Amino acid sequence: MQTTQTAMPWWYPLTIRLRIWAANAAGFFRDLAGHPIALAGGLVVLLYVAMAIFAPQIAPHDPTKGELIRRLEPPVWAGGSMQYWLGTDAQGRDLWSRIVFGSRISLWVGFVSVAISAVVGVLLGCLAGYFRGALDEVLSRFSDLLLAFPYLIFAIAVMAFMGPGMTNLLLALTFKGWVEFYRLARGEMLSEKTKEYVPAAVAVGMGDLRIIVSEVLPNIFHSVLVLATLRLGVMIVMEASLSFLGLGIQPPTPAWGSMVSEGRDYLTTSWWVSTIPGLAILILVLAINVFGEGLRDILDPRLKIE
Amino acid sequence: MRGIKILERLLYTIPIMFGVAILVFLFMRMTPGDPVDIMMGEAGSIAPGEMEQLRKEFHLDQPLHVQLYLFLSDALHGNLGYSYAYKKPVADLIMEQLPATIELALGALLFGLIIAVPIGIWSAVKQYSIVDRVSMAGAFLGVSMPAFWLGILLILIFSVRLRWLPVTGRIDYNAGLQVVTGFYVLDSILTRNTVALVSSLKHLILPSVALGAGTAAMVARVLRSSMIEALRQDYVTLARAKGVRETWVVLKHALRNALIPTVTVVGIQVGVLLGGNMIVEQVFSWPGLGRLAVRAIFSRDFPLVQGVVMVYALTFVLANLVVDILYTYINPKITL
Amino acid sequence: MAQSPPLLEIRHLTTVFPTRRGVVRAVSGLDLSLARGELLGLVGESGCGKSVSMLSILRLVSHPGRIVAGEVLLEGQDLLKLPMHAMRQIRGRQISMIFQDPMTTLNPAFRVGDQIAESLRIHGMLNGSGPSLWPFGKARAEAERKRVVGLLDEVGIAVPWEARKRYPHEFSGGMQQRALIAIAVSCKPKILLADEPTTALDVTIQAQIMDLLRRLNQEYGTSVVLVTHNLALAATFCQNIAVMYAGRLVEKGPTDAVIEDPKHPYTRGLLECIPKIGATREPLQPIPGNVPDLAELPPGCAFHPRCGHAQEACQEGEVPLVTLPDGRQVRCLLYV
Numbered sequence: 005m006q007t008t009q010t011a012m013p014w015w016y017p018l019t020i021r022l023r024i025w026a027a028n029a030a031g032f033f034r035d036l037a038g039h040p041i042a043l044a045g046g047l048v049v050l051l052y053v054a055m056a057i058f059a060p061q062i063a064p065h066d067p068t069k070g071e072l073i074r075r076l077e078p079p080v081w082a083g084g085s086m087q088y089w090l091g092t093d094a095q096g097r098d099l100w101s102r103i104v105f106g107s108r109i110s111l112w113v114g115f116v117s118v119a120i121s122a123v124v125g126v127l128l129g130c131l132a133g134y135f136r137g138a139l140d141e142v143l144s145r146f147s148d149l150l151l152a153f154p155y156l157i158f159a160i161a162v163m164a165f166m167g168p169g170m171t172n173l174l175l176a177l178t179f180k181g182w183v184e185f186y187r188l189a190r191g192e193m194l195s196e197k198t199k200e201y202v203p204a205a206v207a208v209g210m211g212d213l214r215i216i217v218s219e220v221l222p223n224i225f226h227s228v229l230v231l232a233t234l235r236l237g238v239m240i241v242m243e244a245s246l247s248f249l250g251l252g253i254q255p256p257t258p259a260w261g262s263m264v265s266e267g268r269d270y271l272t273t274s275w276w277v278s279t280i281p282g283l284a285i286l287i288l289v290l291a292i293n294v295f296g297e298g299l300r301d302i303l304d305p306r307l308k309i310e
Numbered sequence: 311m312r313g314i315k316i317l318e319r320l321l322y323t324i325p326i327m328f329g330v331a332i333l334v335f336l337f338m339r340m341t342p343g344d345p346v347d348i349m350m351g352e353a354g355s356i357a358p359g360e361m362e363q364l365r366k367e368f369h370l371d372q373p374l375h376v377q378l379y380l381f382l383s384d385a386l387h388g389n390l391g392y393s394y395a396y397k398k399p400v401a402d403l404i405m406e407q408l409p410a411t412i413e414l415a416l417g418a419l420l421f422g423l424i425i426a427v428p429i430g431i432w433s434a435v436k437q438y439s440i441v442d443r444v445s446m447a448g449a450f451l452g453v454s455m456p457a458f459w460l461g462i463l464l465i466l467i468f469s470v471r472l473r474w475l476p477v478t479g480r481i482d483y484n485a486g487l488q489v490v491t492g493f494y495v496l497d498s499i500l501t502r503n504t505v506a507l508v509s510s511l512k513h514l515i516l517p518s519v520a521l522g523a524g525t526a527a528m529v530a531r532v533l534r535s536s537m538i539e540a541l542r543q544d545y546v547t548l549a550r551a552k553g554v555r556e557t558w559v560v561l562k563h564a565l566r567n568a569l570i571p572t573v574t575v576v577g578i579q580v581g582v583l584l585g586g587n588m589i590v591e592q593v594f595s596w597p598g599l600g601r602l603a604v605r606a607i608f609s610r611d612f613p614l615v616q617g618v619v620m621v622y623a624l625t626f627v628l629a630n631l632v633v634d635i636l637y638t639y640i641n642p643k644i645t646l
Numbered sequence: 647m648a649q650s651p652p653l654l655e656i657r658h659l660t661t662v663f664p665t666r667r668g669v670v671r672a673v674s675g676l677d678l679s680l681a682r683g684e685l686l687g688l689v690g691e692s693g694c695g696k697s698v699s700m701l702s703i704l705r706l707v708s709h710p711g712r713i714v715a716g717e718v719l720l721e722g723q724d725l726l727k728l729p730m731h732a733m734r735q736i737r738g739r740q741i742s743m744i745f746q747d748p749m750t751t752l753n754p755a756f757r758v759g760d761q762i763a764e765s766l767r768i769h770g771m772l773n774g775s776g777p778s779l780w781p782f783g784k785a786r787a788e789a790e791r792k793r794v795v796g797l798l799d800e801v802g803i804a805v806p807w808e809a810r811k812r813y814p815h816e817f818s819g820g821m822q823q824r825a826l827i828a829i830a831v832s833c834k835p836k837i838l839l840a841d842e843p844t845t846a847l848d849v850t851i852q853a854q855i856m857d858l859l860r861r862l863n864q865e866y867g868t869s870v871v872l873v874t875h876n877l878a879l880a881a882t883f884c885q886n887i888a889v890m891y892a893g894r895l896v897e898k899g900p901t902d903a904v905i906e907d908p909k910h911p912y913t914r915g916l917l918e919c920i921p922k923i924g925a926t927r928e929p930l931q932p933i934p935g936n937v938p939d940l941a942e943l944p945p946g947c948a949f950h951p952r953c954g955h956a957q958e959a960c961q962e963g964e965v966p967l968v969t970l971p972d973g974r975q976v977r978c979l980l981y982v
Contacts, residue, residue, distance in 0.1 A: 149329045153623050154585030160607060161619055241456045245589050248458045249604055264459055268593075271462065272470050279466065282459030290454040297450075544745055545753040550706055552765050552829065553737035566755040642755060642813045 014214065021222055035302045042298020048291035056107040063101035068256040070096030076274045091276045093266060099276065102258040103284050109247075109259045110288070113170075114240040117177040122232050124178065125185025130220070132186070133193025134212065144190075147183045155180055159242060163251040173252055177239055188231055192224045226303045233296035237289040244285050260285050316635055323627055328382075330623040334616055335378055391613030393606070400617035403602065408621065409492030410480060411598035414590065415583045417518035422525030422579070430533025430572075434541060435560055445530060452527025457586045461520035461593035468516060475512055478595035482509045517594045521586055525579045532575040536568035543567070570641045577633035584626050651722075652679035653869055654703070654741075654837055659716035661695075661702045668941035672698040672711070674893040674948075677967055680837065683867045685860070687880030687901070689916075690890035691937055696873045699890075700839045704737050720837075739769045742830035746842040748822035752814035758825050759794045759810025765832045766793060797828040801858060820851035824858065831862055838862070841873045856883050877916055881905050889913050892938050892948035895967065899974030909976040911953045947979065955980060 036043055055062060064087070075096040080089040090099040132140040150158075162176035197220075205214075246252035247261030255262060260281040267278030384391070391400045433442040469477040481487055481494055487506040490497045495514065498506035540546065541564050549563040550556070588600030595601065599618055606614035661673040673695045680686055688696050701707050703718050703725065718725040725736060745751045753761060766772055772789050791810075798806035801824040814822055823843060830838055840859065844852035860883065863870050874880055880887050881901055888898040889910065897910040908914045915933035935952035938944055944951055950960035959979055967977045 145329075149326065149333060151581075153330070153619075154581055154587075154626055156585040156588050157603070157619055157622050160588065160603070161615065237454060244456050245458060248456075248589065249592060251607075261456075261458075264462060268462065271466055275466055275470075278459075278462050282456065282462065285456050285459065286451075286454060289456070290450065293450060293454050544747065544750040547701075547706060547708075548743075548745065548751045548826075548829075549753070551704055551737055551743045553734040553739060553768050554764070555734065563753055567753070570755075640755075643815055 025222075032302060036298070039298045039302065042295050042301070045291040045294030045296075045298065048287065049295060052107055052288050052291070053111060055104055056111045059104045059108055063098075063104040065098035065101040067097060067102040067105040067258045070098075072096045076270060076277070078274070079276050079280070082276070090280055091274070093263070093277045094270060094274075097258075099263075099280055102263060103260065103281060106258040106260045106263065106281065106284070107288075109253050109257065110240050110243055110285070113173060113177070113243045114236050117174050117181060117239045117243075118232050118236050120174065120178045121181030121235065122185050122228060125182035125187075126189040126221075126224070126228055128182070129186040129189025129191075130193050130224075133190040134197065134220075140190075143186065147186055150180055150183055153180070155242065156245065159246055160249065160251055163246060168251065168254045170253065173243065173246065176246070177242060181235065181239065184231065184235065185228065188227055189224060192227060193220060196220050196223060230296065230300045230303060233292065233299055237292040237296070240285065240289055240292070315638070319631060319634060323631055326627055327624055330627065331382060331620055332378065334620045334623070335382075391617060393611050393614040393617075396611075396614070400614050403614065404599065404617055404621050406492075407597060407599045407602045408625075410596060411584075411587055411591070411600060412625075413493050413495065413514070414517055414521065414596055414598060415580075415587055417514050418520075418522035418525060418583055418590075419576075419580070421518045421522035422529055423576075425522075425526040426529035426533060430530045431537055431560065431565065433530070433534045434537030434568075437538060442534075446534070449527040449531050452523045453531075455523060457520055457524060458589045458593050460523055461517065461590055464516045464520055465593070475516055480510060480513050480597060481506060482513075517590050517596055520593065521583060521590045524586070525576075525583060528575055528579060529572060533568060533572045536571045537564060540564040540568040566640075570637075573633065573637050573640055577630060577637070580629045580633060581626055584622065584629065653682045653684075653721060654678075654680040655717075655719040656699070656703070657717045657719070659699060659702055659713065659718065661698050661707055661711060661713045663711040665941065670940045671893055671943060672940060673702060674943065675964070676716070676890070676893065676895055678888055678895055678898070680869050680871060682836070682869060683863065684869050685863055685883060685885045686869070686871050687884030687887040688871055688873045688890060689875070689877050689880050689887055691875055693937060693940070694890045695893035695940075696890050697841050698893075700743065700841055700871065700873055703839065704741060704743060705733055706743075735769070738765050738830075738835070739833045740835055741837045741839065742833070742835040743839040743841065744823070744826045744830050744843050747846045748819060748826050749814070749846075751826055752822055754814055756813075757810065758812055758814060758817070759791075759798075762794045762797055762810070762825070762829050762832055763790050765829050766790060769833045771833050793832075797832055798825070801825070801828045801831075802854070803828075819847050820854065823847060823851075823855055827855070827858060827862070831866070831868065834866060835868060837869045837871065839871050839873070842875070843872075844879070845874070845876075852879070859883070877920060889916070892943060893940060894948060894977060895975070896949070896977045897975065899972075903972070903974060909970070909974065909981065910949075910978050911955055911980075912949050915952075947977075 036046070070092065073096065074088065074092050075094055077088055077092045078084040079091040079099075080086055082091075084091050088098045088100070090103065092098055093102070128143055132143045158180055159176040162179065163172060166172045166175070243252060244259070244261035244264075247259040248265045250262065250265065252261060253259045263281035264278045267274070267276075267281075270277050393400050393403055396403055429441075429445045433439075433445050436442055465477055468475045476482070487494060487498055487503055487510070488501045490500050494510040495507065498504075498510055537560075541560070543564075545567075546559060546564055549559045554563070587598065588603060590596065591598045591600035592604055599622065603615065603618040603622070605611075606618060656676055656678040659673050659676040660671065663670040663672055676695070676699050678688075678699075688699075690696050698707065698711070702713050705713070705726065707713060713726060716726070720736065720740060725733065728736070752758070767790075772786055772793065794810050795806045798809050803809050803821055803824050809817075809821075809825075814825070817825065827843075838859070843859075844855050847855065856879070859870055859872075862868055872880060872884055877887075884901050886899065887901050887904045889896050889904070889912065891912050897904060897908070897913045899909075904913060905917065908917055912933070915931070918931045919933065933952055938948055938951070944961070946959075946961040946963060947953070947956075947965045950956040953960070957979065965977050965979055966982065967975055968981050969975050970981065
């Protein structure tokens, strides 16, 4: 019997994986259709994203400039006009336009901070879990220490002392955010390492990095995705909380949290100024959480095909 | 045996506290810009000599490791620095405001548990009933709601519209409360001051609800799922086979086991509560550590921020320790 | 056979489980009787309804399963018609049950001694040793302790005064099963239902447990129903063997008679499946076909699709349980 040796290009396992993934994806969407509530959540999120992307087209008014004559007008169902259908704030700015533009901030900050946290956390977690040793010790102790701080304290302190601005905001949010992903990745790496395919890969002579990237990572992917979805809601609320305190994005850029804060003084007369932006946050986060739960239901029982 | 383990755990928190202190210290020193400049920026006009004096006071002229040493030894002696904005020692300020924060955190925790435990148990026993579906939907809502918004909503409904409950503060001025411990509810009981008791409770309700709603939601969900899991187990069937009454089967045999994962979640919630404290204190003008911290940050009161952050972190570590110890009593398989 | 009226008589018991696929008839018209002090083996393959029939006796069938027909007469009293509080008096007191996997059947959150004591307390076994209310209950607590230690000793657990303070996870499988037996016999029940008590244990431990059960039967006259799929085990332990198939009783008789001269074709098939030591090396004869789907039972005799002696008449109508002249019972048209 003759056997021919063909060198396998390094990306070949990935193509197989891609094909499996595509098959899984088709099944995934089928499953998703069977989870109507989760599907609804996902659609709402997409709506928000669309709102953020097409904000200039959607918003009827300039979110930063207000007509003082039209200040504190109620929403259309409480006596206001269709022109400012969600009412106006204390400076006469259209609430709807501000909400539409505010979604840009929330979604951008949310997605980017989760993305950075996930990348950093998963990377460090994989490395720590795979190589163990001093790296693992140091990182784990450090993350334990970071966990000793209630999340907001840290963010507030960072924002306060480093000043406002998008970069600092992202830094503040991701500084603790990566820890959860770190723990997840590390835990999964530790358990995956014991499974047979890792020693098998080592025996074949695969380099460490290649093992991590092309073999283990795809198996961890699902849990990371679920965690990321759930963290997204948390990050958005945190950003809103920071803007509420005045430590987030500075005016006149509209941010939902600061809108709620601005409306506090007018609570007795014009309830909508605070309530409606908060509702926007609530609906978005609710949709994200509902979708994330559905995602977890679908992805968990779906075993990764080896 | 358990006593030794608890002691061990206590000792372990010491290096953590040191680590926290060091981290806070480093962080404060590493922010860009001269701290004194930043502080001066807020204070307006300052005599030139004062800047030098302040620098000396904060030991900023010394090398870093000496600063660290001084900082730590000061802290151990209870000297957390001097707040220039309030013109008082930081430690005093903190001790004044700490009880308020703890009272609020406890109030929120209590509220959360009072709501979550019965609902969690009921939903598990009567799975898929109306109560179950409604409360799980509510739980989703509770988890997704930003605390500050809930606070404002509650104020809108209960203070502005219905006028049942006050908006801000901890107690009415004319309640005449004699402060003993700093915990107003406790103090009014100790001094038998019913007016103060009612007043302090009325002030405590809304902030506790705003802060505790998220906790209630999380705990209810975890308790429900762990109860469902527990009720499926063989030992529940055995309990029934022994002739145990159904109520006891649920509340003793099943619940005891369901508490194990639940306490873990409660432990995490304690941390969330301490964090969310700051927001809620702002909304309700609750005179606690959180509000103090926010003010300190805005006035760039360097030593105050440092002290507050550290105390917050330490409280957090201690609270976790308490939960961990509690956990060992609940789960016989773990002895720390 | 027993001349005195049977202690327990099951008549035409039918228990069903509504499922999405259809109604699963786990037990279909089971007729069984148990005499005082009898060691009865209930034998059959997995899924033939043996466990469910035991659970039905104590009305422990879990929702959505229901008992839809039949009578379970304990000394003439129909248990299925008892109000719940009376049923609870029967459970653990007149009739006890032990289950297959001792690790999951014992409650992991409570000490073993407490779990035994719970049975004693519920059924008032210690009434008369003194009041139970604190702080006057010392005499009672002492009596309880002694009783628990005594029980643990009786079932063969070493160092019983230490063992009672331990948690289930600190015991080996065999010890756990002994503890469960201690719980079961604590109130000196008339009947002990043992559902595969040794299946999860090592063979050597198995022998010890069976010895224990035998001893308890001899000392206290407790009837034992041993539910097992292991015909050999039943053969060594039981006085009589009852064979179940697809939720029905198909044969019953003294052990020796059934083993040496099986009447029902199914029993014959079972015996031929057992490898015999010393016999000539012939291939094992499995019973052809599969166990029927309990949601879609074949009409007439449930075994006829697999039976070598099947006739036309086997498909029509219910096959009655016939009592042969020597007292044995068979459900087969061959003997009608």
